[in-house]
Amino acid sequence: MINHLEGSLERMESHLQGLGFTVSDNDIISASPPSDRLGGIPPCALSTTVTDGGPMAEPANDTGLGNIFTSPQPESTIPAKGGSPNPNPNPKPELFKQLHPPAMPPCFNVPRYLGGILNTGCFSLISPEGLEWIAQKTGDEPLDRLTRLVSTEEHDGFMADYSLHCVSSRRVFCPLPPQEEIVHLLRHYMDYFNVMFPVFRQSDIPFLFSGGQVDMRLQSPGQWASINAVLAVAYMLPRNGASPETGHQKSWLFLKNGLEAISELYLGPPDIQGLQALLVMAVLFLAASAARPCNFLISVAIHISDQLGLGRQEDMSTLSVEETQQRQTVFWLAYCLDREISFRFGEPPVQNDEAISTALPMEAPTCGIYSMPTSDQLGSFSAFRSVCELARIRGEVYQHLYSAPAANRPFHQILASVGQLDEKLQTWKKSIPSEYQPDSRGIAPFRQSPISLSLLHIHYTYYNCMIAIHSLIAARGINSAQDLMEDPGFSIQPGSLSNPRVLLSASLTSKAARASINLMKYLPQDDISLGITMYYPTIALKTLASSIVRNPRDTSQIYNMRILDQAEAFLSSTGLSATSEGMKRLGKHCAEYRSVAKRAMTESV
Incomplete structure (x- = not known):
């Protein structure tokens, strides 16, 4: 038996050494330096062959470890013709450190509740918190080797924060445009799209496109996905002298570039840039009414948001005021988008209201279009906060009227819920200055401007929410209390008719529909x-x-x-x-x- 085990261990060590790993009694098993691996070629590139097609070449069909994923490798990981490797196969750690400083060791993430920790999210076993937890579970055994690994990983810059760099290579469906065109596209994106969906700050965009040439090999998954998501949106926006068909084709190719990093974003450490990219890509699919991609992307985005603790006020206590405001903005944009997708496609929302402890935002810090001057209130009207409040009401509408548990509720409970939700919606409406309220006769005509577009969206959302609340009653043909009494299938309980507007549901839905149709000219x-x-x-x-x-x-x-x-x-x-x-x-x-x-x-x- 002992000889059999020793033989198995020897074969395992031999196999690991053949893959580029070193095994000794004194060192933890780790990958050997890139320069020692078969002339500088990482193991994941061993099964990739090169044709004249360059980086888009198809990988060879063999059963090596590097061929688990069929994505072709970046140029830096493919040996040149004649067997000579690329002279600089691995980027410099100094540059990595400048581009994406690691916040925490990335591997071995464990849910906090499994570790007896009450906070949500995950912690890494090779973080200081994880080492303390291991020490408690193992009786304070010496952990010098693991501690040395942590200290080494913390100094490895990009590689420490990107543990999947050799496993999931990204395909490039469209190369990035020249620098001059990128500058024009970024300006267009910030002026037209980011003012309405301020997921990025003005300072974020230059950081993403820093340097004269953007290299995929130097980008973290979040950076690469953000770059391509921004370009995909920019090509969809109308531009003078540009063909819409060509712009749409390029937009789709850049969107495919960004989608290549989805698995890395989900499996890797939580990244605020990855979250921002996911939200922008979800908006693109929302514009195309693509339900399944929207649901998937927003699920991944909320998962990352929870890991980052964006919805919890206590997790932001150590951040600066500007960083706290930006993270709150990103969180509430994700929240509103989650409720929008849920409402449109009839899917349950991903974000749980009970897990949120952060306060509603007063305004979006990245732009001023959500702060509107008013004549009947002191200061300005915060449209961004109002949009978030309306998103919360829409979440309650889905939960109480359209979710699976609500489908089997007695009719008197549905009547009560419709009345309560209608009261909340009318209270929200009254909180808006009179000149901006839906149904206001004194409202100025909408113009093609960012402020008018945000106000148009608020009005459309209000009317849509009104239709959703009252359509369940209107569809039953109930127009008065007499209709309820004459039908033996309806039972009225105390409190069911506390809001008499439930008896006007048919007229209220028709009125909201007419108002919504009248806005089509804008x-x-x-x-x-x-x-x-x-x-x-x-x-x-x-x-x-x-x-x-x-x-x-x-x-x-x-x-x-x-x-x-x-x-x-x-x-x-x-x-x-x-x-x-x-x-x-x-x-x-x-x-x-x-x-x-x-x-x-x-x-x-």
Whole structure:
């Protein structure tokens, strides 16, 4: 038996040494330096062959360890023709340290609750906290070797913070544009997109694109994903003299570049830049109404946010004021996006409200468009805080009316929930200055500006939330208390009708739908903003058509039918129909809904 075990150990050591690992009695098993590994070639590049296609060449079909992932290797990891390796296969640690200083050792992450620690998130076994935990569990055994490993890893810069550098290489579907074009694209991104979705600060972008040439080999997963996400959005924005088709094609290729780092972002240490990239990419898929990518990306983003402790006030006590504000902004943007995706696609939200201890933000620190001057309040109106409050209400709407547990609730409980949610929505509306409130007669016309676009989004979200709250009652044909009493299937309990507006649900949904349709003339023209916003008038058109189908003989439906006719005429106008695919799609939806409503009215005569 002993001889058999010794033979197995010898074979294991021989196999590890063949893969580039050194095994001795005095040292911890570790990878040998790059310069000692087969002429400077990392093990992960051994099975990759080179063709004239350069870095996009397909890897060889063999069963070596380096071929677990089929992604081709960066140029620095592929030997030149003739067997001569690249003279500089590994970047300098000094440069790595400047680009991405490690915050904590990355490997062996363990959930804190498994370690008997009450806080959420993870801790690393080779961090000081992890070493203390190991010492408690092992009876204070000497841990000198592991301590030396930690101290070595902390000085390795980028490699210490990027433990998957040899496992999951990223494919490049489109090379980065020249530096001059990058500068133009970044300015366009910051001026048009980041003001509405301020996930980056002004100082973050130059840091991402520092230096004369951006090299994928020098970028952490979060940096590489952020770079490509920013370029993907910039190419989608309208630019003078640029073809929209070409811009969309390049945008998709840069988005694919960024998606190549998703597995590293999820498996590696939590990274604020990775979180920012995931949110930007989720917005791109949201504009395309792609439910599955949106749900996946926001799930990974919330997972990273929880690991970073962004939703917990106590985890930010040691940060500067500016850093705290930025992290709060990123957290609440993720929160609002999570609720938006949940509302649109009928999926449960990822972020749990009970796990949040940070206060609602007063404003977004990266831009001033969310701070609007008012005439009836002191100071300015914080639209960003108002957007976050509305996102919380939308989360409650899903939980109490549309989640799986809510599907089997008795009708009297649904009535009570509709009344309570309606009261919360009206309280939120009253907290907004009168000149910015939805349904305000004195509101100035929306213009194509960042402030107007954010206000337009607030109004659309309010009307959409109103429709979602009252549509469950309106769909049952309840228009008065008499309808409830005459139907034996309905039971009224004390408190169910505490808010009398629940008996006006049918008229309230139709009113909100008409108001939402009337805002179509202010729809944005760029494809990203239009793709995100067109969801709201589409739901409004469907709601109005459904109201006509349910009760086609009601005289009020004549006015609703006229609204649908006007909307179709507006969307089918010559100049507007050729604007974008999004506007054409909205026009098609409108024509379909109007046709169904018209047929219902004709057949009811």
